[in-house]
Amino acid sequence: MSFHSEKMQKIKPSGIRELFAKAQGIPDTISLGIGAPDIHTPDGLKKAISDAVNFNFNNYDQSPGNPKLRKMITRKYKEEYGVDYNSEEGTIVTCGGVQLVYIALQTYIQNGDEVLIQDPSFLTYPHQVQLAGGKTVWMPSTNDFKIDIEKTKDLVNEKTKMMILNFPSNPTGAIMKKKELKALVDIAVDHNLMIISDEVYEYYTFNDKKHVHIGAIDGAYERTLTANSFSKTFAIPGWRIGFGVSTAEIMKPMLGYHAYVIANATTPAQVALANFMDTEEAGEFQTFIKNEFQQRRDAIVKGFNSIEGIKCHNSSGSFYCYPDISETKYSTGEEFSNKSFEEARVVLVPGTEFGPSQTNYIRASFGSVNMAKIEDVIHRLTRMLEHSKGK
Ligand SMILES: Cc1ncc(COP(=O)(O)O)c(C=O)c1O
Known part of the structure; x- marks a missing residue:
């Protein structure tokens, strides 16, 4: 017996949520999948919510x-x-x-x-x-x-x-x-x-x-x-x-x-x-997080462009970059994303999640990875692609 409505049959589950679930609990995985900052909520705001609860x-x-x-x-x-x-x-x-x-x-x-x-x-x-x-x-x-x-x-x-x-x-x-x-x-x-x-x-x-x-x-x-x-x-x-x-x-x-x-x-x-x-703390936090993301953006875009076969535009805002991987051995974003998860334990989102003509791309969120992890990701992907060439 099915109670499904016609409208829901046309809705496919979120690919990003699926990827997120797949990567949960797998050791040594670095996720550039979900669009969320890895930075902690400012202390003053944490205190403000607990005060709000305590003051009823x-x-x-x-x-x-x-x-x-x-x-x-x-x-x-x-x-x-x-x-x-x-x-x-x-x-x-x-x-x-x-x-x-x-x-x-x-x-x-x-x-x-x-x-x-x-x-x-x-x-x-x-x-x-x-x-x-x-x-x-x-x-x-x-x-x-x-x-x-x-x-x-x-x-x-x-x-x-x-x-x-x-x-x-x-x-x-x-x-x-x-x-x-x-x-x-x-x-x-x-x-x-x-x-x-x-x-x-x-x-x-x-x-x-x-x-x-x-x-x-x-x-x-x-x-x-x-x-x-x-x-x-x-x-x-x-x-x-x-x-x-x-x-x-x-x-x-x-x-x-x-x-x-x-x-x-x-x-x-x-x-x-x-x-x-x-x-004041709110203003300081915004300056801090913006500077942090700028630093990460610089490192990750440079890192992607250093990998043979990958081209990455300099993202001007948000905390995503969007490399073109079509000249690597894994020529679609979907294949690249599967391989990067299986072989390098790096979670990336295929471009086709974002639009019908986006087969060449992967999305990387640098909001969720610090500088050390960015370096590690670039190293892992470089190794993965060098290894794939030898196959
Ligand atoms: C462009 C854009 N709009 C809206 C949202 C939703 O944010 P939230 O529902 O957490 O406010 C996101 C989250 O990733 C986003 O990327």
């Missing part, structure tokens, strides 16, 4: 989010990008950025609507589009992993409803310049599309590159929902606290959906974040 902030909170935290979030956007959001009607706190994108798609996508997503992208998007009854239309990338603007123009038709943007990008680390993003916003304006801009890696930009908040671009504000999260910013992915900002009009139906499925994101975590967000 354990009840339900307001469904759109703890009021003080929502005020802090809108203050952040004003101070950092000069953009005003309404803390009561235009701000929501969710169970991670993932839940925010989910409720947005459930709210705004109907059967047959088309959603433009970059090939490659964070693997959750197309599955969430499918769960909402929509269809993913892949926006091709340029050689440096920006969205190909001209080709994107040709993809828009009367069914196109939305475009999802994510810069700095998971999985490539690419960043688009303001004027390039403006060209995408113009497409959205010309065809009346909504934009979800997933900016969870906003603080991880390298070599003094500045993050561009899409809501600040001319024409974007009234059609954009910005998705964000504390998971990466304060190294608390397990707390599951994300947030979103937009206009009151876009936010209103989403608040209704959120109230029915979640009620509210975890109360003590929200209280702790509200008390921690603008402390």
